[in-house]
Amino acid sequence: MKNYRTALLLPLLISSLIGCQSPSPSDTNQLLAESLQQKALGSDLGFQIVxxxxxxxGPRLAGSPKDAVAVAWAEKKLQSLGFDRVYKEAxxxxxxxxxxxxxxxVAPFQxxxxxxxxxGSVATPAEGITAKIVRFDSLAALKEANPDDVTGKIVFIxxxxxxxxxxxxxxxSVGGRSRGAIEAARKGALAIVIRSIGTDHDRMxxxxxxxxxxxxxxIPAAAMSAPDADLVNAMLKRSADITLALKMSPENKGSAISYNVIAxxxxxxxxxEIVLIGAHLDSWDEGTGAIDDGAGVAIVTAAGKLIQDLPxxxxxxxxxxxxAAEEIGLVGGKAYAKAHAAELDKHYIAAESDFGAGPIYRIDFQVNEQVLPKLQQLTQVMQRNGVAAGDNSAYGGPDVSMLPASGVPVASLRQDGTDYFDYHHTPNDTLxxxxxxxxxxxxxxxxxFAYLMAQSELELRPLPAKQ
Incomplete structure (x- = not known):
């Protein structure tokens, strides 16, 4: 019934705005884009999905039993929403x-x-590791360190x-997390513990x-809460010889099959020709994966459903x-690019939602520089939703970031991430x-965005040459 009413009301809306003249395709696209905004703002479908x-x-670490549950959930959810086609790729x-x-x-204070x-960390020996710590302000400082100052110690970035x-x-700051264990091991450290990569003050x-x-x-690698990092610093002001006892039992257990789920x-x-909007289905296992990236799953799914329901x-x-498996190295994104290599020339543009649920305030592109002004004009209707025109600096999002190397244009719908890293990758990532x-x-x-790009007559290629 809703679709029928939209089909009846759209010509009336067009007539009221531009008189009795036949509307141009551009006018119709703009009006439909505005209608999509109103429908989205009046719907709670996105929240229902997340x-x-x-x-x-809940938490759905790649390759875990809950990951398989998430894949089944996604396939069923997309089918229930009535998409024309739903499938998955291993x-x-x-x-x-x-x-x-x-x-x-354990010393000199307890x-x-x-x-x-x-x-991905390995475990400590069963008895754990007990050693003095050596502190560095950054990964760069660790790289410059004398190995004699690091050997046999636990590095603290x-x-x-x-x-x-x-x-x-x-x-x-994320380099300390991603490459800290490499540089610490290179200099003979027994383990590494970093201050959490976050902006919160919670003890998690x-x-x-x-x-x-x-x-x-x-070597084993861990993160400590920000208040505990502050505590260690206060101890170091009192003594240069701080001894840490560390015990961890993570385990790498080979590989499993997960899926990219597609509608x-x-x-x-x-x-x-394809307009791709994506998010990642997996999450870390500490919280429930609400902002990272349940929100993204909800955003792109609900957006696709609105377009699916157009007359x-x-x-x-x-x-x-x-x-699949974005958190552990963009595994699903890389697999998609490989599986669809033969049709990437048919991908008109791609964008990914993977930065929580803060309001979108700007849209950037990575497209043919000559067409950027026209593209900004085409998407001007988004400004009524608070989305300003940006520049040509987009990278698209983690899982689509490798597509521009194959010539695929991308867009970044910039979200306000002021508090995103308060919750990112913690037990506090909840609904x-x-x-x-x-x-x-x-x-x-x-x-x-997806509708306007699906209707666009602009030629977005070739992409700007890398500087």
Missing amino acids: ESLTVEV VEVPVWERGEASASI QPLVITALG DQKTERHKTGKGYGK AHTGTMRYEEGLKR EVTGSSKPD EKPARTVRVVLY DKIDPKALAQNVAAYAQ
């Missing part, structure tokens, strides 16, 4: 179990610490994460993936991709952190 995911599935993913983790300062293992709307502070640790390097010893709104006249389908196919109104604004923005 509530369903966090309640019925992805081989590494399997890692967190186990237990504990730490304490204090327990709150820690968590970093994703104490870099604070700056709070920014754009989240750029994360990029400055932030997990996240880390890497090892072939040929180097694999499509089939294009009416260019069905082989007339857009020209291009809108493809919703829920990626209550999502504002339903902000989530609906995101759904509106993605629906407008």
Whole structure:
């Protein structure tokens, strides 16, 4: 009934705005984009989806039993929403179990610490590791250190994460998490513990993936809460010889099969051309994966559903991709790019929602520089939803970030991430952190973006040459 009413009301709306003249395709697209915004803002579908995911599935670490539950949930949910096509594509993913983790300062003071293992870490020996710590302000400082000062000790990287709307502070500090164990092992350390990569002051640790390097010893890697990092610093002011006891039991357990889960709104006249909107289905196992990335799953799914329900389908196919195993190395994104290599020239544009549920305030692109002004004009209707025109600096999102290398244009719908890293990768990543109104604004923005791109006549290629 809703679709029937929309079909009846749309011509009346067009006539009221532009008189009795026949509307141009551009006018019709703009009006439909505005209608999508109003429908999204008046709907709680996005919140219903993320509530369903966090309640019925919860944490869903790649390769775990809950990951399989999440895949089944996604396939069923997309089918129930009536997409033209729903399918999944197998992805081989590494399997890692967190186990237990504990730490304490044992000399000259005795204090327990709150820690968590970093994703992919090896375990300590069963008896644990007890050693003096050596502190560094950053990964760069560790790289410059004399190996004699590090050998036989536990490295402590104490870099604070700056709070920014754009989240750029994360990029400055995350190297200590991802590569800290490599550099510490290179200099003979027994283990590494970092200040959590987060902007909160809660006594909980932030997990996240880390890497090892072939040929180097694999040492245990953990993160401690920000208040505990402050505690250790206060101890170091009193004594240079601080001894830490660390015990961890994570385990790498080979590989398993997960899936990218995909839904499509089939294009009416260019069905082989793709507008991709994506998010990642997996999450870390500490919270319920609400903001990372249940919100993204909800945003792109609800946006796709709004387009699916239009009385007339857009020209291009809108493809919703829920990626596997983003958290442990963009595994699903890489698998998608490989599996669809032959049709990447038919991908008109791609964008991914993976930065929580803060309001979208700007849209950036990575497209042919000559067409950018026209593209900004085409998407001007999004400004009524609070989304300003941006520049040509988009990278698209983690799982689509490799597509521009194959010539695929991308967009970044920039979200306000001021408090995102308060909750990111922690037990505090739960449903209550999502504002339903902000989530609906995101759904509106993605629906407008995907629809306008599916109807666009602009040639977005070739991409700008890398500098």
